[in-house]
Every structure is written in structure tokens, then in C-alpha cells.
Amino acid sequence: ELKVEQNPLFLSMQEGKNYTIYCNYSTTSDRLYWYRQDPGKSLESLFVLLSNGAVKQEGRLMASLDTKARLSTLHITAAVHDLSATYFCAVDKGMDSNYQLIWGAGTKLIIKP
Amino acid sequence: DTGVSQNPRHKITKRGQNVTFRCDPISEHNRLYWYRQTLGQGPEFLTYFQNEAQLEKSRLLSDRFSAERPKGSFSTLEIQRTEQGDSAMYLCASSLVLVMGLAGDHQETQYFGPGTRLLVL
Numbered sequence: 001e002l003k004v005e006q007n008p009l010f011l012s013m014q015e016g017k018n019y020t021i022y023c024n025y026s027t028t029s030d031r032l033y034w035y036r037q038d039p040g041k042s043l044e045s046l047f048v049l050l051s052n053g054a055v056k057q058e059g060r061l062m063a064s065l066d067t068k069a070r071l072s073t074l075h076i077t078a079a080v081h082d083l084s085a086t087y088f089c090a091v092d093k094g095m096d097s098n099y100q101l102i103w104g105a106g107t108k109l110i111i112k113p
Numbered sequence: 114d115t116g117v118s119q120n121p122r123h124k125i126t127k128r129g130q131n132v133t134f135r136c137d138p139i140s141e142h143n144r145l146y147w148y149r150q151t152l153g154q155g156p157e158f159l160t161y162f163q164n165e166a167q168l169e170k171s172r173l174l175s176d177r178f179s180a181e182r183p184k185g186s187f188s189t190l191e192i193q194r195t196e197q198g199d200s201a202m203y204l205c206a207s208s209l210v211l212v213m214g215l216a217g218d219h220q221e222t223q224y225f226g227p228g229t230r231l232l233v234l
Contacts (some may be wrong), residue, residue, distance in 0.1 A: 033222065043156070043203060043225040044226050092220065098169060099144075099210065099220040103155035 002027045004091050006104035014112050016078050021107045023072040023089035031092035032072050033079045033101065034063050036085045043088065046074075117226035118173045119205050126195055127233045133191045138207030145188050146222065146223060147180055148204040156204055161197045162188060195233045 002064055003026040013019055023032070031050055035043040047056045049065035049072060056063050060083065062075045086108045090101040118137045126132050138145050145165050148156035159178065160170045165185040179194075182188040192199055207222040 002164075031219070035225075038229075039121075042227045043206075045222050045224060048222050078210050095219070098161070099208075100122075100158060100169075101156075101223065103216075 002029070002091060002093055002102045004089060004102050004104040006087075006089055006107050008107060008112075009105060010108045012110045012112065013079055015080055018078065019076050021074040021076075021087055021109075023074070023091075023104055025072075025091045025102070027070075029070075029091045029094060030067060030069070031094070032065055033090045033092070034072070034074055035088045035090065037088065037106070038085050046087075067084050076109075081111050081113050084109055084111045117205055117207050117224055119203075119229050121229060122166040123230050123232075125234065127234050128197060129194055131191065131193045132195055132231065133189055134203055134231075135187060135189050136205030136207075136226055137187045138205070139224060140186075142207035142209050142220075142224075143185075144180055144208040144210050144220065144223075146206040146208075147188070148206065150202045150204055150228075151200075159190075167206050185228060192231075195231075197233045200231055200233045202230050204228045 005024045034046040047063040051065040054065045065072045086106045088106045089104045093100045132220045146161040147159040162182040177193045205226045208223040209221045
């Protein structure tokens with residue numbers, strides 16, 4: 001059974017610092033998503049990573065995928081308060097499992113001014 | 114098209130009542146998903162449709178829950194005889210599954226609606 005683990009689950013950091021959120025998954029997958037959720041809001045798609053070595057960047061966020069290690073990272077550079085949110089990774093189980101997504105528990109990120 | 118929409122955004126009901134939620138997906142999307150999310154947790158899969166066909170329901174889904182997508186466009190999720198444990202955010206998402214033949218099918222990103230927050234008193 002595919003399991004997805006995120007760590008840390010909670011992160012409080014100061015503006016201007018760098019940090020990384022990790023997403024480990026237990027079986028083979030070739031598609032991984034990162035989503036952002038603000039309190040009381042729905043989920044916003046950030047990145048989709050499609051292959052080993054994939055790297056995508058948007059502003060201060062950069063996501064990467066290592067399918068051999070079954071690991072994705074979301075790196076935050078020079079954090080700003082507006083990036084405070086909960087970040088979820090989700091792994092696509094693929095065609096044989098009807099493309100269901102298995103979700104991590106989320107990382108709640110608080111960035112203090 | 115402005116994305117996935119859901120109605121109502123909030124619903125307060127008394128235990129034992131029935132509630133129905135609606136989801137309007139992105140128009141060209143052929144997949145529609147329902148999820149439930151409680152505070153501090155990730156989304157929990159409930160069911161999904163490929164066009165009008167409901168292809169899978171979560172084993173955790175009670176018989177009190179039913180979903181329809183009659184014309185392959187909007188979908189409704191009904192909860193009968195609500196219980197306090199049903200209180201949650203109900204999320205709808207839609208996506209496009211592309212049939213690529215020999216190249217293999219694949220699913221595009223799931224886009225989420227704003228959710229319906231249900232409180233059962």
C-alpha cells in the first residue's frame with residue numbers, strides 16, 4: 001500500500017531564512033504534486049513533477065523529485081510572511097489505480113515577520 | 114471558465130437531517146473527485162467519476178453517502194441522516210485524463226473547488 005510521509009509536520013521560521021520540506025513515499029510513482037492550502041481555504045496547485053530529476057521553481061519555492069529515492073523536496077528560499085500556509089504533497093498511484101492521489105498529512109508553515 | 118465551483122460554501126444542519134452539495138467542475142474535465150478534509154489532515158478520498166460513471170468509492174464511505182454526476186457535468190454529494198462525525202470540509206476536484214494510446218494514458222493536475230464546510234449540530 002502506498003504511503004506518503006511529510007516532515008516536518010509543523011515548521012515555524014523567521015523571514016529571510018531557508019528551509020526544506022520533505023515528502024517520502026513508499027512505492028513507485030512517476031507523478032507527484034505539491035499543493036498549498038491557506039487556513040479555511042481550498043487547495044491550490046503549486047507544482048507537478050513528472051520524472052526523476054525534475055525540478056520546478058516558482059518565486060521563492062522550488063520543488064524537486066528523486067524517484068529512485070522516492071523523495072520529493074519543497075525548498076523555501078528567503079521566506080516571507082505570505083508563504084505561511086499548509087503544504088501538501090500528493091503521489092499519483094498511476095493508471096492501474098485509476099490515478100488516485102495519496103496525500104501526505106501536510107506541513108504547516110508559519111513564517112514570522 | 115473560472116475554475117471549480119461548489120455550493121453551498123457553508124452548511125449547518127441538525128443531526129439526522131439530509132444535506133446535498135453541488136460541484137461544477139472545469140468544463141472540459143472528464144474526471145471529478147470528492148474528498149473530505151478534517152482539521153489538520155490531508156484530503157481523504159471519497160469517490161470519483163469518469164464522465165458520468167462513478168468508478169470507485171472509498172471503502173470508508175458509509176452507505177449514507179451517495180454521489181451522482183448525471184450528465185457528466187456537475188455532481189452532487191448527498192449525506193443522509195447526518196451525524197456529528199460528518200462535520201468536515203467537503204472538497205471537489207476535477208481533472209483531465211488524456212487517453213494517449215500506445216504512449217499511455219495520464220492524468221493532468223487536479224484542480225480543487227473552494228469546498229463546502231459542513232457543521233452537524
